[in-house]
Structures are given as structure tokens and as C-alpha cells.
Amino acid sequence: MKHPTIHDVAARAGVSKSLVSLVMREAGNVSESSRRAVLDAARALGYRPNRAAQALVRRRSQILGVLVSDLHNPFFHDAVDGIDAAAVEHGYRALLSTGHLVTKQEAQAIDTLLELRVDGLVLASPRVTSATVAEAAQSVPTVVLGRSVRVDGVDSVHNDDRLGGGLVVDHLVERGHERIAHIHGGKGAGARPRRSGYEAAMNRHGLGEHILAVPGAFTEQGGVDGMRRLLTTKPLPTAVFVANDLSAMGALGVLDDAGITVPDDISVVGYDNLRAVEYSRISLTTVDQPRYDMGSIAVALVLERLEEGRRTDRDVVLPPTLVVRDTTAPPRRRR
Amino acid sequence: MKHPTIHDVAARAGVSKSLVSLVMREAGNVSESSRRAVLDAARALGYRPNRAAQALVRRRSQILGVLVSDLHNPFFHDAVDGIDAAAVEHGYRALLSTGHLVTKQEAQAIDTLLELRVDGLVLASPRVTSATVAEAAQSVPTVVLGRSVRVDGVDSVHNDDRLGGGLVVDHLVERGHERIAHIHGGKGAGARPRRSGYEAAMNRHGLGEHILAVPGAFTEQGGVDGMRRLLTTKPLPTAVFVANDLSAMGALGVLDDAGITVPDDISVVGYDNLRAVEYSRISLTTVDQPRYDMGSIAVALVLERLEEGRRTDRDVVLPPTLVVRDTTAPPRRRR
DNA sequence: CCGGCCCTGTGGAACGTTCCAGGCTGTCGC
DNA sequence: GCGACAGCCTGGAACGTTCCACAGGGCCGG
Numbered sequence: 001m002k003h004p005t006i007h008d009v010a011a012r013a014g015v016s017k018s019l020v021s022l023v024m025r026e027a028g029n030v031s032e033s034s035r036r037a038v039l040d041a042a043r044a045l046g047y048r049p050n051r052a053a054q055a056l057v058r059r060r061s062q063i064l065g066v067l068v069s070d071l072h073n074p075f076f077h078d079a080v081d082g083i084d085a086a087a088v089e090h091g092y093r094a095l096l097s098t099g100h101l102v103t104k105q106e107a108q109a110i111d112t113l114l115e116l117r118v119d120g121l122v123l124a125s126p127r128v129t130s131a132t133v134a135e136a137a138q139s140v141p142t143v144v145l146g147r148s149v150r151v152d153g154v155d156s157v158h159n160d161d162r163l164g165g166g167l168v169v170d171h172l173v174e175r176g177h178e179r180i181a182h183i184h185g186g187k188g189a190g191a192r193p194r195r196s197g198y199e200a201a202m203n204r205h206g207l208g209e210h211i212l213a214v215p216g217a218f219t220e221q222g223g224v225d226g227m228r229r230l231l232t233t234k235p236l237p238t239a240v241f242v243a244n245d246l247s248a249m250g251a252l253g254v255l256d257d258a259g260i261t262v263p264d265d266i267s268v269v270g271y272d273n274l275r276a277v278e279y280s281r282i283s284l285t286t287v288d289q290p291r292y293d294m295g296s297i298a299v300a301l302v303l304e305r306l307e308e309g310r311r312t313d314r315d316v317v318l319p320p321t322l323v324v325r326d327t328t329a330p331p332r333r334r335r
Numbered sequence: 336m337k338h339p340t341i342h343d344v345a346a347r348a349g350v351s352k353s354l355v356s357l358v359m360r361e362a363g364n365v366s367e368s369s370r371r372a373v374l375d376a377a378r379a380l381g382y383r384p385n386r387a388a389q390a391l392v393r394r395r396s397q398i399l400g401v402l403v404s405d406l407h408n409p410f411f412h413d414a415v416d417g418i419d420a421a422a423v424e425h426g427y428r429a430l431l432s433t434g435h436l437v438t439k440q441e442a443q444a445i446d447t448l449l450e451l452r453v454d455g456l457v458l459a460s461p462r463v464t465s466a467t468v469a470e471a472a473q474s475v476p477t478v479v480l481g482r483s484v485r486v487d488g489v490d491s492v493h494n495d496d497r498l499g500g501g502l503v504v505d506h507l508v509e510r511g512h513e514r515i516a517h518i519h520g521g522k523g524a525g526a527r528p529r530r531s532g533y534e535a536a537m538n539r540h541g542l543g544e545h546i547l548a549v550p551g552a553f554t555e556q557g558g559v560d561g562m563r564r565l566l567t568t569k570p571l572p573t574a575v576f577v578a579n580d581l582s583a584m585g586a587l588g589v590l591d592d593a594g595i596t597v598p599d600d601i602s603v604v605g606y607d608n609l610r611a612v613e614y615s616r617i618s619l620t621t622v623d624q625p626r627y628d629m630g631s632i633a634v635a636l637v638l639e640r641l642e643e644g645r646r647t648d649r650d651v652v653l654p655p656t657l658v659v660r661d662t663t664a665p666p667r668r669r670r
Numbered sequence: 671c672c673g674g675c676c677c678t679g680t681g682g683a684a685c686g687t688t689c690c691a692g693g694c695t696g697t698c699g700c
Numbered sequence: 701g702c703g704a705c706a707g708c709c710t711g712g713a714a715c716g717t718t719c720c721a722c723a724g725g726g727c728c729g730g
Contacts, residue, residue, distance in 0.1 A: 003452070003474060003686095005685090005686055005687085006686065006687065007686080015709080015710090016709065016710050016711075017686090017687085017710090017711090018688085018689085018709070018710055018711075019708090019709060019710080021687070021688060021689090022708095022709085024687095025688085029706095029707065029708060029709085030708075030709085031707085031708065031709090034708080034709080046470070046473065046474070048446070048449055048450055048474065049450055049686090049687080050391075050450065050452060050685090050686050050687070051387075051447075051450040051451045051452070051687095052386075052387035052388075052390045052391050052396070052451065052452055052685095052686080052687090053387075053391055053685075053686035053687040053688090053715090054686080054687055054688075055387045055687090055715090056385075056387050056388055056391065056685095056686080056687070056688090056714090056715045056716065056717090057686085057687050057688045057689080057714070057715045058687085058688065058689090058715090059715080061387070063447075063451075071406075071412045071415055071416075072409070072412045074407070077406045077407045080406055080433070081406075081435065084433065084435065088440075093432070093443075093444075093447045094432070095430045095431070095432055095447075096430070096431035096432065096433070097428070097429070097430055097431065098415070098419065098431070100416065100419065105423075108428075109428075111383070112386075112398075112428045112430075114383055115383055115384055115385065115386040116386045116387065116398075116451075117338070117385060117386070117387055135381070138381065139338060139381070139383065220610075249611070275407075275555075276584075276611045338716095340715090340716055340717085341716065341717065342716080350679080350680090351679065351680050351681075352680090352681090352716090352717085353679075353680060353681075353682095353718085353719085354678085354679060354680080356717070356718060356719085357678095357679085359717095360718085364676095364677065364678060364679085365678075365679085366677085366678065366679090369678080369679080384716090384717080385715090385716055385717065386717095387715095387716080387717090388685090388715075388716035388717040388718090389716080389717055389718075390685090390717090391684090391685045391686065391687090391715095391716080391717070391718090392684070392685045392716085392717050392718045392719080393685090393717085393718065393719090394685080671730100672729105672730090673728100673729095673730095674727100674728090674729095675726100675727085675728085676725100676726090676727085676728100677724105677725090677726085677727100678723100678724090678725090678726105679722100679723085679724085679725105680721100680722080680723075680724100681720105681721095681722090681723100682719100682720090682721095683718100683719090683720085683721105684717100684718085684719090684720105685715105685716105685717085685718090686715105687714100687715085688713100688714085688715090689712100689713090689714090690711105690712090690713085690714105691710100691711095691712095691713105692709105692710085692711090693708100693709080693710075693711100694707105694708085694709080694710095695706100695707085695708085695709105696705100696706090696707090697704100697705090697706085697707105698703105698704090698705085698706100699702105699703095699704090700701100700702095700703095
């Protein structure tokens with residue numbers, strides 16, 4: 001339980017602590033014999049460099065902090081894969097922390113990361129206020145993933161949610177739908193633009209009168225609540241665009257319980273293209289975002305500030321793509 | 336980008352660094368006026384204590400490291416919830432790292448955590464060798480979650496996979512099945528005992544001759560491969576116990592593609608009771624493990640060693656429970 | 671009025687590293 | 701034979717904290 005230090009290694013190898021340091025970080029100008037002696041001593045003692053001490057003197061920890069707002073949402077898993085891979089590739093390690101969708105806990109998680117003096121911060125769909133984000137960005141390069149952000153000093157990478165919302169409506173209209181409703185994502189990342197994309201497209205198609213957006217959330221429960229609400233509307237919509245796949249799952253469950261068949265009675269579209277959704281009761285039509293790439297781009301953005309000294313803000317927007325599967329069909333002739 | 340230090344705060348507040356330290360960690364014996372002055376100065380400067388420096392001098396970081404073998408497997412999400420909650424409750428923070436199911440990456444992730452001098456380590460279904468686990472345990476209290484482990488100095492918490500495997504067979508036998516096959520989980524955590532539970536139960540029911548275990552893995556792909564293999568066997572089994580839910584999803588997909596109806600033609604049982612599985616094509620019969628509790632127990636085990644100085648090894652085994660849903664039915668009369 | 675103690679506050683050492691300035695050898699060129 | 705220089709190695713300062721020993725002042729009791 002007692003950690004050997006560089007001094008212990010030095011003593012055992014019969015050299016100075018400086019030499020050990022030189023060997024450990026593979027600096028040049030060390031004789032082969034000393035190198036060997038040090039390495040042997042280190043192995044024998046089970047020496048492991050203390051990153052905290054290292055970070056203190058170099059002012060770099062080589063660690064990137066990642067805040068994941070909701071570990072349960074598969075959207076983040078691929079993003080984290082991308083983050084992790086990019087970080088490692090550039091000699092950094094990613095450390096995750098989560099706030100379980102609770103603002104205060106998220107803020108504390110960010111605090112912990114910042115106190116640890118991570119070199120950069122990736123906030124995946126954070127729920128915290130932009131003031132908190134701005135504050136973080138003041139001490140370390142920070143990028144927000146999954147939502148557009150207008151805070152000074154903060155970069156962001158996200159897909160074009162507005163466009164994605166439009167894509168969905170276009171597809172449904174093409175299939176012949178007019179009464180297309182939307183269960184929106186509340187304060188979730190990207191929820192607003194998805195909704196406005198929906199509304200704009202509806203208007204564009206001359207279906208403004210059929211616009212109907214009911215509240216939901218980016219969780220299963222959100223979809224359940226939204227769909228229940230929707231089922232009380234007088235002429236049932238013939239198609240529903242649900243804010244994300246997770247909530248679409250919930251919505252599908254409600255429809256099933258109500259004996260409403262998808263897509264015969266009603267068409268459903270989600271957003272995110274989660275893998276699990278392919279295996280759902282019925283394969284969901286959805287919108288895909290390049291999650292993995294978003295993760296690696298986020299890291300690239302952090303590194304640009306960190307290593308190249310960029311000071312201007314960047315907002316990277318990636319295009320979403322429609323994935324048509326089995327939950328969308330033309331509407332029933334008449335109801 | 337320059338982090339203010341305790342000295343900066345001291346200068347601004349007109350006191351000594353020691354006083355600032357006293358105030359920041361809420362030690363007693365500080366006058367109200369000094370406290371206020373320090374707090375104001377800290378706020379004005381945006382001071383944030385440096386955990387690395389703190390950790391260096393107290394030999395505690397108040398951080399628990401968590402290695403998650405596969406972020407994509409929902410099994411871990413609840414476990415992490417439990418870990419996080421328990422950690423926070425005891426004044427620690429959990430930091431996650433992942434190895435993406437690759438042994439070497441996992442080992443590196445553990446290394447990073449150890450170099451950071453986390454106070455304890457929770458390894459969730461690690462893929463690394465027990466030598467690596469033992470090594471980690473030598474420098475810090477370590478508990479393995481999700482698999483039983485026989486390494487000295489390491490605690491573990493897991494469900495009784497052997498019992499779970501038996502539960503599944505009992506259920507199927509009770510429904511009238513005899514040709515019950517198993518797609519096992521390879522080297523996955525708990526895969527071996529689940530398999531031996533299956534085999535023992537088969538023998539117990541006098542169905543030893545029908546034992547048929549084909550290789551799989553704890554991933555969707557594992558289930559796909561296993562089921563494809565199974566479909567080539569001469570008299571098709573009437574029921575299949577798949578090593579975990581994730582692979583059961585894959586297996587169900589294969590059956591669907593082959594035009595085989597579940598549960599009419601064949602019954603399927605998974606393991607883990609993932610939430611998504613309730614919403615799958617057809618609600619999966621599965622075995623539930625108390626994931627959240629496993630997480631909090633893991634933390635408790637770490638803390639027992641850390642704060643109470645326990646030195647004996649503990650192996651906590653939790654009971655699994657069968658969750659009967661829609662993928663199991665009596666076998667077809669004759670085929 | 672003095673000794674002691676409590677209360678508040680201070681400086682310095684230590685934690686485990688890195689980095690800098692510099693110190694030996696030994697070789698080479700002239 | 702001597703200066704220069706390369707190659708290898710060293711001690712000490714610094715990083716931002718905590719903690720310890722101690723200091724000054726006020727107050728109390730005798």
C-alpha cells in the first residue's frame with residue numbers, strides 16, 4: 001500500500017533521483033547500463049510515476065476530462081469511443097464523470113475534473129447553465145458536444161438538428177402524411193432546433209395548421225408522457241416525430257399498449273439511430289448523427305486550443321442523415 | 336488560463352497562505368472577518384483548489400477509479416449509478432475509464448487511474464489477467480464487480496451466475512422443454528458459472544444427453560454467431576439459453592431472419608434484464624441481477640479496506656431472479 | 671500584576687516530480 | 701600538452717498544497 005517513489009528507485013539503482021526521472025520519461029543522454037539498472041529497480045519495486053506530482057511541476061496532466069450527462073443514453077457511448085480513441089492517439093487519456101442528468105451533480109463533476117487540472121474538457125450534452133460552461137472555459141479549453149453553444153471561449157460540435165428535423169418531416173410528407181405531430185425533447189441538447197426544424201418544414205409544406213408539438217424529454221419516460229398526451233388529441237395524427245430514439249422507444253410502448261399498430265395506424269420516427277433501436281419491436285425509422293466523429297472532433301478542437309494556441313471560437317456542425325426503416329408507411333386511407 | 340493559487344488568494348486577502356488553506360478546508364479557529372475576506376478574494380479570483388497538490392501532501396485523493404470494460408453494455412450503467420451515489424455519499428468522487436473490451440487498453444486505463452493515485456479501484460467485469468488485478472490490488476484497495484475472483488487481496492461482488500443458469504433451465508423444463516441449448520459467453524464475466532449452472536441443472540433434470548453449448552460472447556455479435564451455429568444442428572433445440580441479453584438480441588435477430596418464430600418455434604432466455612430488452616421485438620425472458628446494489632456494495636467494500644483497515648478478502652454473492660416474459664412458451668407438440 | 675491558556679494567525683518543511691545549471695571524465699584537434 | 705566539447709550525471713529549486721510548531725495578544729484567575 002506504500003507507493004515507492006523516484007527516490008526509492010534511485011537508492012536501489014544507486015543513482016540520483018534525476019537520473020531516474022530521465023530514464024522514466026525516456027529523455028536522451030543516459031547510458032545503457034544506467035537505464036537498465038533504473039528500469040530493473042523500478043520493476044522490482046513496482047514503481048509507478050505519480051501523475052499528481054508530475055502534473056504539479058509540468059503544468060500539464062495529459063488528461064482530458066469528459067462529462068457525460070447521461071450514461072444510459074447510448075448516444076454517448078460511440079461519442080466516448082471517438083473521444084477516447086482521439087485522446088489516446090494524441091498522448092492523452094480520457095477520464096469520464098457523470099452528473100446523472102442532475103444540474104448540480106453535473107456542476108460538481110465538472111468541478112472535480114477542473115480541480116484535478118485536466119488539460120481540456122469535453123462536455124457531452126451538458127445540462128448545466130452556460131455560466132457554468134463559461135466559467136470552466138476560463139480555466140481550460142472546453143468544448144460542448146451535442147449542442148450548439150454561444151458562449152465566449154467555448155467550441156462546440158454537433159449535428160444540424162434543425163436540418164434533421166426537416167428531413168423527418170420531408171420524409172413523412174413524401175409518404176403522404178399531413179397530420180404530423182412532434183414530441184419534443186424539452187431542455188435536452190438539440191431539442192429546440194429539432195423542433196424548429198420540424199415547424200419550419202411543416203410550414204414549408206403548407207402544413208402549418210397541423211403543427212402540434214407536445215412536451216417530452218430525452219428519456220423513455222419522456223416519450224411515454226408525450227405519446228399519452230398525444231393520444232388524447234381529437235383527430236389522431238397519422239405520424240409522430242419523437243425527439244430522440246430513447247423517447248421513441250417509450251412512445252412505441254404506449255402505442256402498443258393502446259393497441260395502435262405501427263406503421264399501419266400511425267408512423268413513428270426517432271432521432272439518433274441507436275443500435276438497440278434496430279432490434280426494437282419494430283425497426284425504427286430515425287436520423288443518424290456521426291457520433292464517433294463528433295467525439296474525435298471534440299478532442300481535436302480541445303487540442304487546437306491547447307497545442308496550437310487557437311483563441312477564436314469554433315462551431316462544427318455535422319450533417320445528419322435519414323435512416324428509413326419499418327416504422328414509417330403511408331397513412332391509412334381514411335380513419 | 337492561469338490558475339490562481341492559494342498564494343494569490345492570500346495576497347489579495349492580505350493574509351497568509353496558511354490561513355487561506357484553513358478557510359478553504361473549513362478548519363476551525365478562523366475569525367469571521369478573515370473567513371469572509373478569504374472567501375471574497377477566492378471568489379473574485381476564481382480560485383479552485385488544486386487536487387493534485389492536495390493529494391500529494393495528504394496521501395489521499397478522495398477519488399475512486401472505476402474501470403468499465405464496455406460502456407456499450409447497459410449492465411454497467413446501473414452499476415455505475417450505484418457506484419457514483421455511494422462514492423458521493425462517503426465524500427469521494429468516482430472517475431471512469433474504459434478499455435473498450437481490449438485487454439491492453441484496459442490495463443492502460445487501470446495504470447492511468449493508479450498513477451493518478453486514486454484511493455480505490457472498482458473493476459467492472461474486467462478483461463485483464465488476474466495478475467494485473469493482483470498488481471493493482473497491491474497498491475490500492477481493489478474490488479472486482481460482476482465476476483468472482485480468487486486473487487489475494489481482492490474483493491468481489493457479483494451475482495450467483497451458477498444459480499442463475501439453473502433458474503433458466505428449471506423454468507424451461509417446467510414449460511416442458513428437453514432439448515435446451517446454450518450459447519455461452521466465452522471469457523465474459525460470469526460466463527463460466529452460467530454455463531456450469533446450465534449443465535448441472537440439465538443433469539439434475541436427467542437431460543444430460545441434451546446438453547449442447549456453443550460458443551458466443553457477451554456482445555450482439557456473439558449471439559449472432561452462436562445462433563447461426565445452433566441452426567445447423569440436426570434436431571433444432573426447442574429452447575435456447577443465451578449468455579446475456581445483449582447477445583440474446585443478436586440471437587433473436589438471426590431467428591427472425593431465418594423465419595423462426597419466438598416463442599412458438601423456439602423459446603429464448605437471456606441474462607441481465609436490460610431495460611432495452613423489455614422493448615425488444617418481443618419482450619425477453621431473462622435473469623435479473625441487482626446491478627445498482629452491486630455498485631454500491633463495491634464501493635462499500637473499497638471503503639472498508641480504506642477506512643476501517645479490513646485486510647481479509649471478501650466475496651459478496653447476490654441472488655439473481657428469473658423474469659419471465661414473452662420469449663418462453665411450451666415447445667411445439669412435434670416438429 | 672503575573673502566569674497560563676485560548677484564540678487566531680504565521681512561516682517553513684514536506685509531498686513526488688521536473689528542470690535547470692552545472693560538474694566530472696575522457697577524447698579530439700591542433 | 702592543453703583547451704574545447706560531448707556525454708553522462710548530479711543537486712537544488714520549484715510546483716501548490718497541508719500540517720506542524722510556534723507566536724502574539726487578550727483574558728482570566730489567583
